[in-house]
Structure formats: structure tokens, C-alpha cells
Amino acid sequence: MDELVRGTSADGAVRVYCAVTTDLTNRAQRIHHTYPVATAALGRLLTGAAMMGAAGLKSETDSLTLQIKGDGDMGMIVAVSDSAARVRGYVENPFTERPLNSKGKLDVGGAVGRGYLSVIRDLGMKEPYIGQVPLVTGEIAEDLTYYFAKSEQIPTCMALGVLVDTDNSALAAGGFMIQLMPEATEETAERIEKTAAELPPVTTMIKDGMSAEDMLFRVTEGFSMLMDNNKITPEYKCTCSRERMERALISIGKKELRDMIDEQGEAELTCRFCDNKYKFSREELEELSERAKG
Numbered sequence: 266m267d268e269l270v271r272g273t274s275a276d277g278a279v280r281v282y283c284a285v286t287t288d289l290t291n292r293a294q295r296i297h298h299t300y301p302v303a304t305a306a307l308g309r310l311l312t313g314a315a316m317m318g319a320a321g322l323k324s325e326t327d328s329l330t331l332q333i334k335g336d337g338d339m340g341m342i343v344a345v346s347d348s349a350a351r352v353r354g355y356v357e358n359p360f361t362e363r364p365l366n367s368k369g370k371l372d373v374g375g376a377v378g379r380g381y382l383s384v385i386r387d388l389g390m391k392e393p394y395i396g397q398v399p400l401v402t403g404e405i406a407e408d409l410t411y412y413f414a415k416s417e418q419i420p421t422c423m424a425l426g427v428l429v430d431t432d433n434s435a436l437a438a439g440g441f442m443i444q445l446m447p448e449a450t451e452e453t454a455e456r457i458e459k460t461a462a463e464l465p466p467v468t469t470m471i472k473d474g475m476s477a478e479d480m481l482f483r484v485t486e487g488f489s490m491l492m493d494n495n496k497i498t499p500e501y502k503c504t505c506s507r508e509r510m511e512r513a514l515i516s517i518g519k520k521e522l523r524d525m526i527d528e529q530g531e532a533e534l535t536c537r538f539c540d541n542k543y544k545f546s547r548e549e550l551e552e553l554s555e556r557a558k559g
């Protein structure tokens with residue numbers, strides 16, 4: 266079962282988030298029929314979003330969106346999370362195929378290419394808060410680490426991993442995020458770095474049966490950690506609804522809706538995140554166009 270745990274070192278200097286996200290990665294894989302490179306890319310980004318959502322959002326209606334826009338074959342990758350690590354996402358081209366990279370691993374960086382990572386926080390204010398950094402490797406964990414250093418000045422060590430099976434599904438997926446708070450000393454930073462450098466890959470730890478909590482204690486070996494009692498179950502959950510689709514149709518304007526009625530007679534909208542289809546008959550479109558502006 267997927268899980269996300271949080272802990273803080275007794276001196277408050279180190280905050281850690283660990284997540285097992287195999288189930289939600291598989292849910293995303295089944296919705297989008299992703300091939301291995303896209304399964305890995307989307308699973309990593311969803312896992313990063315889940316941890317960042319749980320770490321940085323307060324209210325239930327807040328949302329965090331990670332957007333990777335590279336010039337590679339995979340196109341744009343999007344992941345959205347709320348404060349309870351309910352995530353959704355998509356990849357522009359889920360059927361990208363790439364030879365393995367020089368390390369014999371899925372070439373996520375190559376499929377992403379060069380471009381930008383955007384982090385969008387919607388906290389219910391008039392405008393969302395948007396941060397953007399160039400991609401470092403396109404491997405996603407390094408890009409998110411760079412974002413924290415550059416945009417938020419929070420020294421962060423992020424690891425994300427998805428082990429893909431021969432049927433394109435995920436055998437293991439998850440990650441961890443270690444953040445140093447301002448009270449962290451140079452010595453703390455060095456110890457964290459040293460431990461992180463000696464860790465087995467995230468997917469190995471998960472495949473070997475480690476829970477998110479086991480992983481948390483492993484990545485902070487030697488530190489006295491206080492666990493946050495309330496565990497979160499991250500899950501893939503779409504927020505689309507017929508009402509949202511109606512609002513989207515109304516927002517395209519009266520004239521465009523009239524054209525749609527004249528040319529197609531009806532409309533079918535597909536949700537990018539969950540593939541649900543919403544059909545609107547001529548009569549329903551007529552009624553929406555009455556409510557539209559213009």
C-alpha cells in the first residue's frame with residue numbers, strides 16, 4: 266500500500282519526507298497506457314508532487330503543480346498534488362521509446378530534453394505563486410533539488426525512483442526528500458550528504474520490502490528522529506466533474522459555443538488527467554451558450 270511519512274530530527278535541523286507510491290504510479294500507468302520511460306517520468310514527478318504537496322501546502326483547497334517542459338520526445342509532463350498527497354498528472358507523449366542510457370537505465374533525461382521546470386502553488390489567493398528554473402538533467406529529482414536551492418533557498422536532497430516491469434507497470438516506486446532547516450550546521454549537512462551518497466537506490470529499498478518509515482530511518486541513520494504521527498496515504502485522484510467541464514465550455518465564449526453547435530451538434534470532452542469522457546448534447550450546449558458571455 267502507498268504511504269507517506271514525515272519526520273524531524275530532535276534538534277529541528279532536518280526534515281524528512283518518505284513515500285512509497287507504487288500503487289498510484291500503476292494507476293497513472295493504466296490511465297495513460299504509458300511506455301516504460303513515461304511510466305518512470307510520470308511516477309517520479311507524481312511522487313515529487315505528493316511530497317512537496319504534503320510538505321508545503323496547508324489548506325485542503327491549496328494545490329501544487331509541477332510542470333516539466335522539455336524539448337525531448339516526451340513533451341510536457343504535469344503533476345498536481347493537494348496537501349493530502351492526492352495527485353494526478355499526465356505526459357504529453359506517453360508512448361515515447363528510448364534506448365537505455367549509458368548506465369543501463371531508462372533514459373528519462375533524454376526523453377525530457379532541455380527546458381524548464383515550473384512549480385505553481387495555488388494558495389487560494391488572487392494569483393498563484395510561480396517559480397521556474399531551467400532543467401539540470403531532466404531526470405526530475407535533480408531538477409526539483411535545484412529548484413529548492415535556487416528558488417526557495419532550502420538545501421534539499423531529493424531522490425525519486427520507479428522500477429518498471431516488462432509489462433510497463435511499476436514494480437516499485439517512491440522517493441524521499443531531506444531538507445535542511447536554517448538551524449542546520451555545516452556538520453549536519455555533511456553527515457546527511459555522506460549518508461545519502463551511500464544509500465541503495467530508492468526502488469531497491471522498496472522492492473526489498475522497506476516501508477516508508479523504514480526508509481525514513483535508513484536515510485537519517487545516526488540522527489535522532491521524531492516521527493510525525495499522522496501518516497498520509499498518497500493516491501491518484503482526479504478532481505474533474507461535469508460541473509467543471511460545463512464551466513470550461515462556458516468560458517470559451519458564446520460565439521465559439523455557437524460554432525461548435527453548428528459544426529458538430531454535440532461535444533465530447535476528455536479529462537487529461539483521468540481519461541473520463543463527458544458528453545454534451547445539442548440541447549445542453551444551447552443551454553450553456555445562453556450562460557456564456559460575448
Ligand SMILES: [Zn+2]
Pocket residue numbers: 503504505506536537538539540541
Ligand atoms: Zn478527470
